[in-house]
Amino acid sequence: MGIAELQSIHVHPVKALRGENPREAVVEPWGLAGDRRWVLIDDGGKVVTQRQQPRLALAAAGLVPGGVVLSAPGLQPLTVAVPEPVDMVTLEIFGFKVEGVLADKDAHAWCSDFLGVPTRLAYMHAPATSRPVDPGYALPGEYVSFADGYPLLIVSASSLESLNSLIAQGAHAAEGPLPMNRFRPNLVVTGTEPWAEDDWSRIAVGDVVFRVPKMCGRCVVTTTDQSTAARGKEPLHTLGRHRRFAGSLVFGQNLVPLTRGTVRVGDPVRILE
Numbered sequence: 001m002g003i004a005e006l007q008s009i010h011v012h013p014v015k016a017l018r019g020e021n022p023r024e025a026v027v028e029p030w031g032l033a034g035d036r037r038w039v040l041i042d043d044g045g046k047v048v049t050q051r052q053q054p055r056l057a058l059a060a061a062g063l064v065p066g067g068v069v070l071s072a073p074g075l076q077p078l079t080v081a082v083p084e085p086v087d088m089v090t091l092e093i094f095g096f097k098v099e100g101v102l103a104d105k106d107a108h109a110w111c112s113d114f115l116g117v118p119t120r121l122a123y124m125h126a127p128a129t130s131r132p133v134d135p136g137y138a139l140p141g142e143y144v145s146f147a148d149g150y151p152l153l154i155v156s157a158s159s160l161e162s163l164n165s166l167i168a169q170g171a172h173a174a175e176g177p178l179p180m181n182r183f184r185p186n187l188v189v190t191g192t193e194p195w196a197e198d199d200w201s202r203i204a205v206g207d208v209v210f211r212v213p214k215m216c217g218r219c220v221v222t223t224t225d226q227s228t229a230a231r232g233k234e235p236l237h238t239l240g241r242h243r244r245f246a247g248s249l250v251f252g253q254n255l256v257p258l259t260r261g262t263v264r265v266g267d268p269v270r271i272l273e
Helices: 053-057 105-115 157-168 236-242
Strands: 007-010 023-027 040-041 058-065 067-074 075-081 086-093 096-102 120-123 154-157 187-190 202-205 208-211 216-219 248-257 259-263 269-271
Touching: 007 259, 040 086, 053 067, 053 105, 067 105, 075 105, 086 120, 105 120, 154 157, 157 236, 157 248, 208 259, 236 248
Parallel strands: 154 187
Antiparallel strands: 007 187, 023 259, 040 120, 058 067, 067 075, 086 096, 096 120, 154 248, 202 208, 202 269, 208 248, 216 248
16 A cells, blocks of 8 residues: 555534535534534434434535534525534434534524534534544543544554445445445545554644544444435445454544644654554
8 A cells, every 4th residue: 555645534514414524623622623523403402313303414514704604405595603612402313412502493404404403513612622532432521522532543454444345245235335425534545554553543634643543433423324224234234244243333533632733634654543
C-alpha cells in the first residue's frame, strides 16, 4: 500500500440526515465542528434516527452561517437558525438523558411533514459537555454531541473494498458493492492494508492526535440504501460471518480527539500506537 492519507471528510449537521463533504474541518473535543449538533426527537423526547425511520436517508442538512438548511424530496428547503439557549428540553439518546434546545415551530412542522409523524428538531449548544463518551471506554473529561457514542468515526477505504469482495462471494451478492455512505463515517483513510485499523490505539491525522478506544459496532442503518431508503441484508449478513468481535458486528474505528486542530483532505495519517 501507499502512504496513508485522509481521503475524505464527512460532516452530518443533523443526526441521521445526509450531510456534507468539506475539504477541511475543525476538530473539537466532542467531534468535528458542526457534526451531529442537531437531532430529531419524537413527541416523547426520544431521539429519532434511521433505525426507526429509514426515510431520513432521503433528507439532507447543510451548514450555513448561524444554522442549517434542510432539504428533502417534495418539500421546500428550510433554513433553521441556531436557537437561543432558552427553550430547553430533556431528550433521551440511547438511554442517556441530555439537555437540548428546541428549534422554532417552522422546523418542527417541516420535519413532521417529511416523516408523517410529530417530530421536533433540537440543538446542542457548545461546548458539548453534557453527554459523556460511552463510560465503558471513556477517559475522564471525554464528551460527545449527538453521535452514537464517540466523537468521530474513521473508516478505511481498503477495508470497504475487502468487505465488498466478501459480499460478492455471499448469498446477497446482488446488493453489492456498497458505497461508503452506508457507514456514515467522519473520516475516510486510504493507503492502508485492509483491516489495519483493527490494531490502532493512537493515530494522528495531520497535526491532530486521536485516541482509538474501540471498534465500531454496526446496526441496521448500514442496511439502508442512502439514496432510496430501502433496506436489504448487507452488510450485516457478511459482517456477521467475518467481522464478529465480542458479540458485535464491526466495521471502522471510533475516535476521541486528544488535541484540537484542523484536518484536511490529503493530510497524512500516522499510526502512533
